[in-house]
Amino acid sequence: MSETRKILILDDEPIVGERLKTLLAKDGHYVEVFTDPRLAIQRLEEKTFDIIVSDIRMRELDGIQVMNQVFQKSKKTKVILITGYATLELARESLTKGAFDFIAKPFKSNEIRTTIGRALEALDNEESPRSRTTSM
Amino acid sequence: MIKALVSVYPDLASVIAMNYACRLSKMFAMEIQPIFVKEPEEGDKAPAVGWVRQTWENGLLDVEQEAMNKLIESERSVYVKLTSLQVIYGDRDEAILDNLLQGGYDLFVEGSISRFEKSVLLQRTCSRLYRKLPCSVMIARNLIDLNKILVIIGDAAPASTLLPALMKLFKGSNVRFDLLYSKIIDSGPLEPIYSEPEIFNEADEIFHGTGWKPEKKLALQGSPRDLATQIEEYSLVATSLPSEPERHNGLLELLSDTPSPILFCRQRIGML
Amino acid sequence: MKILAALDSSSQSTFVATEVARLAANTWADVTLLGIEPEAVNTDQRPFAKGDRKAEDHPLIKSLRENRNILQNYFGPDNSPYNHSVVTSELVEVENGFWEDLQVCRGSIKQLNTRLRTGNPAKAVLTEARNSQCDLIVLGNSISIFGGVLARSVKKILLEADTSVLMVAESKNPRRIVACLDHDNISQPSLELINQMVTLYDADLEIVGLTTQDTLANNVDSKMGEIIKYYAANKIKALVRFVEENRLATFAAQAAQDNLVAIWMGKKSLLSRIFHPRSVEKLLSGTESSLLILR
Incomplete structure (x- = not known):
């Protein structure tokens, strides 16, 4: 699908958002970056995004709480959780609660690009059931 | 209320010292006075005397003072009992000593980052300031939450002077602590000393009726490095300042190897 | 990752x-x-x-x-996350107007x-x-x-x-991650890897700052201050230690006995100059513990 996808990136380390924004904007996506989870939540109230990439450990609000808020508004949005302090329990909790993927830092740009590609494919499949590959 | 003088300088050690002192003030009532002593550098030759000199000195101080005011303001937002920065131009140790003596302080706090080179702590404890200190001194080395103190007692750290000074500082704080009697050897395995040292009975007598009681009493023998490893989980190590530190002082070697802040307890002169 | x-x-x-x-x-x-x-x-x-x-x-x-x-x-x-246990049916269009219902074994997340x-x-x-x-x-x-x-x-x-x-x-859990960093140029992925190691081993972190003749570079002080405040805010016990530049190799060899020593050796690293191949060899031959080279 060629339509521009809307992606929100949330990480309290500014460098992570900046890096991802450059990369994803180059791929033709519309990207907004936040370092404060409360501001991100406010923005999510106003606008629906296709994909959220969020850090898990943040000071005011954690990424899993952000994901819960996202799902209250839109069940279709794909949430990719990233973390610098990964544990098995956190990975399980993330996926059980509906995250599309769980990525531990550090990661290369291609890894996040591939994951976003998979999330977009999943969105395409959900939105147009007559596409080339359909789950039965 | 405990009166503490905290030495600051625009460096990492001072960030740690200020933050640590402020954390302590959450445990017991403490008034914190930060002090910055600007020492004349080699090239700093005062251009004149009187008001000209004073203006020149003030100009030199402005830049650093601004940096330290920022540091103090960031702490003041959380810890309110922090008075304004006192700025002095002169010899650092002399100025601090004067202030400690005249200001009736109970505690002097300074930052000193742990070093691989053990001689640094020894040099500091040999300094004129440390030899003449009229009160206890806290060397803040890392930002560690104060959970439990290790009190090292022994021949060089007599219970009779160390423990009352410690109890005065931490009065009303409900701080948890263990007692350690250590025999420091050059080499050999770390092992317990089985016969209970007499100094533990002396400590019990001092604690009697005060509500103070160690959670554990440890008696260990080992090299400075092994002992340091054994005690590194404590968030503060309290002991006495060696009166005449020798070149090879086992206790100072041990303390050099621990990452925890160090408290050298001394009863305030005039309060004995 | x-x-x-x-x-x-x-x-x-x-x-x-x-x-x-x-x-x-x-x-x-x-x-x-x-x-x-x-x-x-x-x-x-x-x-x-x-x-x-x-x-x-x-x-x-x-x-x-x-x-x-x-x-x-x-x-x-x-x-x-590596199990391919989920068998699903997927209808795949092989060519225009021609479909095949395939049983595929997907489901692995990683x-x-x-x-x-x-x-x-x-x-x-x-x-x-x-x-x-x-x-x-x-x-x-x-x-x-x-x-x-x-x-x-x-x-x-x-x-x-x-x-x-x-x-x-083999089978040695480090007590501490001792990170020898060059604070000017340390890469973000390196810091992230250190955090993962601290989490994995539930270990303390010690950040080693280099001094030359007892003096830290001006900006190193403030950078290290930021780093330790960051860890304090994240409830990670982060200790700081200074080591003279000319004693770093000796320090690392000693620290490596019980800890996981992490050395930042990226292209711009000052440490890659200190840890020349012979020092690395010394470190490798002397240690039975783990070693992490960061880039």
């Missing part, structure tokens, strides 16, 4: 696989297990041929499969690849690391894997890899 585990057929490689499994269990990383078969003297003697059933009996292949099982079994039957390379072991690992764009190479330390194919290549891999390298020691 992408991890490349360098393995050979020696029995010691199983502990490397176990350590990779631990790391993978925390991070749910994409993992490549790379088996190395050293260069054959006679080029006609290719160790594996296409369709060769005897290859199944090759010690390296057996060992790699064992190691893959270690990794898969580490998670338990239902929790592995990739677990098992690959083999022949040739010079160090070269093989470095090539695979570059091609796979991994974030971390894991291999056994030269004492633990003594006698194995990779033992003599450890130093070259540590020094020449473009990415971070974790050299793991």
Whole structure:
């Protein structure tokens, strides 16, 4: 699908958002970056995004709480959780609660690009059931 | 209320010292006075005397003072009992000593980052300031939450002077602590000393009726490095300042190897 | 995160696989297990041929499969991100107007690849690391894997890899991660890797600052201040220690006895000048613990 996808990136380390924004904007996506989870939540109230990439450990609000808020508004949005302090329990909790993927830092740009590609494919499949590959 | 003088300088050690002192003030009532002593550098030759000199000195101080005011303001937002920065131009140790003596302080706090080179702590404890200190001194080395103190007692750290000074500082704080009697050897395995040292009975007598009681009493023998490893989980190590530190002082070697802040307890002169 | 585990057929490689499994269990990383078969003297003697059933009996292949099982079994039957247990039907349009209903076995969230390379072991690992764009190479330390194919290549891999390298020691949990950083140029991925190690081993962190004649560079003070306040806010016990530049190699060798020493050796690193190959050799020969080279 060629339509521009809307992606929100949330990480309290500014460098992570900046890096991802450059990369994803180059791929033709519309990207907004936040370092404060409360501001991100406010923005999510106003606008629906296709994909959220969020850090898990943040000071005011954690990424899993952000994901819960996202799902209250839109069940279709794909949430990719990233973390610098990964544990098995956190990975399980993330996926059980509906995250599309769980990525531990550090990661290369291609890894996040591939994951976003998979999330977009999943969105395409959900939105147009007559596409080339359909789950039965 | 405990009166503490905290030495600051625009460096990492001072960030740690200020933050640590402020954390302590959450445990017991403490008034914190930060002090910055600007020492004349080699090239700093005062251009004149009187008001000209004073203006020149003030100009030199402005830049650093601004940096330290920022540091103090960031702490003041959380810890309110922090008075304004006192700025002095002169010899650092002399100025601090004067202030400690005249200001009736109970505690002097300074930052000193742990070093691989053990001689640094020894040099500091040999300094004129440390030899003449009229009160206890806290060397803040890392930002560690104060959970439990290790009190090292022994021949060089007599219970009779160390423990009352410690109890005065931490009065009303409900701080948890263990007692350690250590025999420091050059080499050999770390092992317990089985016969209970007499100094533990002396400590019990001092604690009697005060509500103070160690959670554990440890008696260990080992090299400075092994002992340091054994005690590194404590968030503060309290002991006495060696009166005449020798070149090879086992206790100072041990303390050099621990990452925890160090408290050298001394009863305030005039309060004995 | 992408991890490349360098393995050979020696029995010691199983502990490397176990350590990779631990790391993978925390991070749910994409993992490549790379088996190395050293260069054959006679080029006609290719160790594996296409369709060769005897290859199944090759010690390296057996060992790699064992190691893959270690990794898969580490998670338990239902929790592995590498399991291909979900069988689904997918309707695929083969050509215009022609469809096929395929039963496919997907469902793995993360990739677990098992690959083999022949040739010079160090070269093989470095090539695979570059091609796979991994974030971390894991291999056994030269004492633990003594006698194995990779033992003599450890130093070259540590020094020449473009990415971070974790050299793991057998069954030793570090008490502390001692991070020797060059605070001017430390890369974000390196800091992130340190955080993952602190979490994995539930260890304290000690940040080592370099001094020259007792003085820190001006901006290092403020940078380290930011770093320790960051860790304090994140409830991670981060200690600071200063070491004179000319004593760093000695300090690291001593610290490596009980701790995981992490050394930032990126292209712009001051430490790569201090840790010249001979110092690294000294560090490798003296340590039975793990070592992390950050890039």
